[in-house]
Amino acid sequence: MKGEPMETASHEETWVERFAAIDRITHAILFTTFLGLSLTGLPLLFADAPWARTMALLMGGYGVTGTLHRVFGFAMLFCFAFHVGRVVFRLYRKRGPTMLWGPDSLVPQPRDLFQMYDHFMYFLGRGPRPQFDRYTYWEKFDYWAVFWGMGIIGTSGLVLAFPEFVSRFLPGDVFTIALLVHGEEALLAMVFIFTIHFFNGNLRPEKFPMDTVMFTGRIPLHELRDERPAEYERLVREGRLEHAFVPPPQRRLDLFGRFVGAIAISLGLVMVALTLIALLA
Numbered sequence: 001m002k003g004e005p006m007e008t009a010s011h012e013e014t015w016v017e018r019f020a021a022i023d024r025i026t027h028a029i030l031f032t033t034f035l036g037l038s039l040t041g042l043p044l045l046f047a048d049a050p051w052a053r054t055m056a057l058l059m060g061g062y063g064v065t066g067t068l069h070r071v072f073g074f075a076m077l078f079c080f081a082f083h084v085g086r087v088v089f090r091l092y093r094k095r096g097p098t099m100l101w102g103p104d105s106l107v108p109q110p111r112d113l114f115q116m117y118d119h120f121m122y123f124l125g126r127g128p129r130p131q132f133d134r135y136t137y138w139e140k141f142d143y144w145a146v147f148w149g150m151g152i153i154g155t156s157g158l159v160l161a162f163p164e165f166v167s168r169f170l171p172g173d174v175f176t177i178a179l180l181v182h183g184e185e186a187l188l189a190m191v192f193i194f195t196i197h198f199f200n201g202n203l204r205p206e207k208f209p210m211d212t213v214m215f216t217g218r219i220p221l222h223e224l225r226d227e228r229p230a231e232y233e234r235l236v237r238e239g240r241l242e243h244a245f246v247p248p249p250q251r252r253l254d255l256f257g258r259f260v261g262a263i264a265i266s267l268g269l270v271m272v273a274l275t276l277i278a279l280l281a
Helices: 021-045 050-058 062-094 110-125 135-159 174-204 221-227 231-236 251-280
Strands: 015-017 218-220
Touching: 015 221, 021 050, 021 062, 021 174, 021 251, 050 062, 050 251, 062 135, 110 135, 135 174, 174 251, 218 221, 221 231
Parallel strands: none
Antiparallel strands: 015 218
């Protein structure tokens, strides 16, 4: 193909930037606060379970656990507000629909439905693998699931965090509703993230045992070409591929990502198991 980059003669692999530093920092804050909220929220939700009392005691008791839960919650809401503000700012600067539509957008589009159908047919051996671009349909689902959950969990959490203020304007029944919605939606989010999201991001065969792209921000050129051929061809066609080349990730950063990721996956699976134990007991 004309304009396609030549493979380097050295043994060093060519790497391409996928996520900028600001995206990785935002994800790191979201990742940390979500893990913290899960660890502190689970013993509060299943307070009568024996393992819940042990978890709470390890964190200093139920009072400390509740305080930590609020701290993590406010930190996550700050991260969410920053992300929304950044999106609005970028929309204002671009003054156009390019952020909301097109191959670089996280907004679901008609082609995502067709690619999801084609992907299922591929799983059944009845068609080729879809030619994915920068974001796949399941990555967009992950993004909007978090966006949706942030609104529901965050709003109900604020109601529970400031009962005296809220009671000036709303009846007492709203706290019962907020407690139910907050717990059930948070539980759903936790189980989804620690199973489906972790599997798609790290545990599926192409990525196992760990994908460190959200720590390093970069992927090998062959991975871009194999997993996202539509994006690869588009960057080549537009002459932008070479501009995305970056040095290989630092080994210590890659090892750090693998270490943190392994801890998160282990803790997540343990919490899912504890949840099932509490629900089935």
